[in-house]
Amino acid sequence: MPESRVVRLALVQMSCLDDPESNVEIALQQISKAAECGANIVCLQEVFNTRYPCQQEDHTQFDLAEPIPGPTSQRLQAAAKQHEVVVTCSLFERRTHGLYHNTAVTFDADGEMVGFYRKMHIPDDPLYYEKFYFTPGDRGFTVAKTRYGTLGIGVCWDQWYPEAARLFALRGAEILLYPTAIGWIHEEKAEFGENQHQAWETAMRAHAIANGVFVGACNRVGTEDGLQFWGNSFVANPNGLVLKRASNEVEELLMVECDLAELDV
Numbered sequence: 001m002p003e004s005r006v007v008r009l010a011l012v013q014m015s016c017l018d019d020p021e022s023n024v025e026i027a028l029q030q031i032s033k034a035a036e037c038g039a040n041i042v043c044l045q046e047v048f049n050t051r052y053p054c055q056q057e058d059h060t061q062f063d064l065a066e067p068i069p070g071p072t073s074q075r076l077q078a079a080a081k082q083h084e085v086v087v088t089c090s091l092f093e094r095r096t097h098g099l100y101h102n103t104a105v106t107f108d109a110d111g112e113m114v115g116f117y118r119k120m121h122i123p124d125d126p127l128y129y130e131k132f133y134f135t136p137g138d139r140g141f142t143v144a145k146t147r148y149g150t151l152g153i154g155v156c157w158d159q160w161y162p163e164a165a166r167l168f169a170l171r172g173a174e175i176l177l178y179p180t181a182i183g184w185i186h187e188e189k190a191e192f193g194e195n196q197h198q199a200w201e202t203a204m205r206a207h208a209i210a211n212g213v214f215v216g217a218c219n220r221v222g223t224e225d226g227l228q229f230w231g232n233s234f235v236a237n238p239n240g241l242v243l244k245r246a247s248n249e250v251e252e253l254l255m256v257e258c259d260l261a262e263l264d265v
Contacts (some may be wrong), residue, residue, distance in 0.1 A: 003261060004259055004261050005149075005259060005260035005261045006257050006258070006259045006260075007040050007041060007148045007175070007214055007257070007258045007260055008037075008038050008040045008041070008255065008257055008258075009039070009040070009041045009043070009069065009146070009204070009214075009235060009255070009256050009257075010034035010037070010039035010041065010042045010158035010253060010255050010256075011042070011043050011216055011217075011218040011233045011235065011246070011253075011254040011256075012027060012030040012031070012034070012042060012043065012044050012045065012048075012218065012253055012254075013045065013218060013219060013220065013231055013233045013246045013247075013251055013252045013253075013254060014026060014027065014044075014045060014048060014220055014221070014223050014230075014251055015220065015221050015222030015251055016048070016049075016050060016051045016052070016220060016222070016224065016250065018050070020049045020050050020072075021083050023048060023049045023050065024049050024072055024075060025067050025085045027044055027048055027049070027076075027089075028075065028076075028079055030042075030044075030253055031076075031079045031083060031085065031087060032079070032083060033230050033253060034085065034253060035085045037192040037199075037253075037255055038255075039085055039255060040085060040086060040109075040147075040148040041085065041086040041088070041146070041148055041149075041151070041175070042086065042087050042088070043088050043089065043179060043216060043218045044087070044089035044090075044101070044136040044175045044179060044218065045089070045090075045179050045180060045181060045218045045220045046090045046155055046156045046179040046180050046181040046220070046231075046245065047089070047090055047092050047181060047221060048089050048090070048179070049072050050064045050092065051090070051224050052220070052224055052227065052229075053092065053133065054069070054127075054128055054129050054130045054132070054133055054169065055072075055127045055128075055129070055224070055225050055226055055227065056129065056246050057129050057132040058251070059062070059086075059227065061133065061228060062093050062100065062133070064092070065093060065094035065100050066091070066093070066094055066143075067093070068091060068093050068094050068103060068105060068116075069247075069256030070091075070094075072091060073091060073105055073113075076089065076105070076107060077107045077113065078111065079110050080107035080109060080110075080111050081107075081109075081110060081111030084109045084110075085109055085164070086106065086107065086108055086109055086144075086146045086147065086148055086151075087106070087107045088105065088106040088107070088115065088144070088151065088153055088177060088179070089102060089104065089105065089179055090102055090103060090104045090105075090119070090155045090156075090179040091103055091104075091105060093118070093136065094207065097134075097242070098146070099135055099250075100133055100134055100135060101118040101119065101126050101134055101135055101137060102115040102118070102119035102122075102130070102133075102134045102155050102156075103116065103117065103118045103119070103137075103155075104116075104119070104153040104154075104155050104179060105120075106144035106146065106151060106153060108144075108146045108147055108183070109146065109147045109148070110147070114144045114145055114146055115139065115142065115143070115144025115146075115151065115153055116122055116139065117138075117139060117141070117142050117144075117153050117155070118135075118137025118138060118139055118151075119136070119137055119155035119156070119157070119158060120136050120137045120141070120158060120159050120164065121136070121157040121160070121161055121164070122134050122135075122136050122157065123156075123157045125179075127185055127225075127226050127227055128184060130157070132179060134259070136189060140167075141154075141164055141166055141167035141168050141171065141172045142171070142174075143171045145172070149174045149175055149260055150171075150172045150173050150174050150175075150246075151167070151173060151174070151175050151176075151177055152168025152169065152176045152177070152213075153176075153177050153178075153179070154168065154176065154177075154178050155167055155178065155179055155180075156178065156179065156180045156181055156182060158178065158224065159178040159180065159200070159203065159204050159207075159217060160200075160203055162206070162207060162210065165207035165210070165211055165213075165215075166210070166211060168211075169209075169211035169212075169213055173211075173213060173218065174214065174260050174263055175202075175211055175213060175220065175258060176207060176208070176211075176213055176214070176215045176216070177215075177216045177217075178204065178215075178216070178217045178218070179234075180217050180218060180219040180220070181219065181220050182200060182219055182229065183220075183227040183228050183229035184196065184227065184228045184230060185226060185227060186226060186227075187226065187227065194231075197230055197232060197248075200217075201217075201232070201234065201242075204217055204236065205236045205240040205242070208236045208237065208238055208239070208240050209238070209239060209240040210237075212238045212263055213238055213263065214235065214236065214237055214238060214258045214260075214263075215235070215236045216232055216233075216234070216235040216236075216256070217233055218233045218254075219231055219232060219233050220251065221246075221247070221248070221249065221251060221252075222251075229248055229250040230248050231246055231249065231252070232245055232246060232247075232248045233245070233246040233252070233254050234246065234254075235254070235256040235258065237258070237262060238263060239260055243256050243257075243258075246254045
């Protein structure tokens with residue numbers, strides 16, 4: 001049996017407020033709390049600092065985007081360094097005038113930016129009009145090599161694609177993390193809700209099994225206009241077993257121990 005390499009992973013499942021500054025403050029508090037609880041890696045949800053912006057095609061929503069480095073990413077960087085934890089999340093990136101991405105950034109425990117991935121798979125579904133907002137990524141399926149392990153960070157819709165998971169794994173990822181904003185459309189929930197959630201979780205558990213890695217999905221929770229985000233953030237081990245799952249109704253800090261030695265068993 002290989003020597004134990006236990007990494008303590010924290011997923012921050014949040015409900016988002018109208019005020020981005022309040023969301024950032026809550027996230028920073030949760031990073032601090034996770035560190036106090038012994039976390040090594042903290043994952044925030046997709047575009048954690050705003051309410052989900054893509055329920056309609058609205059040019060004013062571009063005002064929520066910011067450059068990277070920028071105000072929010074710099075505060076996360078400082079928090080990672082202060083608490084000596086790895087911090088990863090996705091942000092609405094303003095690359096230049098008229099060019100925007102959904103971008104995952106990862107800061108190592110010393111504050112260095114070690115991961116920068118732009119979401120590749122962009123949905124265009126009712127209330128998920130992301131093609132209006134986000135240009136597909138142009139940096140490939142890059143990994144983040146951190147103090148506590150190598151991470152492959154996909155963003156939400158990427159989580160459905162086995163090719164993305166395999167490419168992260170081939171580049172050395174030991175943990176796949178998916179910052180996420182997925183939920184039920186109100187009028188569809190009764191008929192399709194349970195199947196939609198089960199398909200989402202099963203797809204990622206399959207990535208864990210097929211690639212022999214840990215997988216964590218950090219989803220938002222709460223109702224925003226036409227969507228009820230279903231939470232249920234979870235972490236699965238390399239056999240696809242769900243180690244822990246959050247509520248589908250309330251905010252939660254999900255803490256899970258991942259022994260990376262299991263990858264070689």
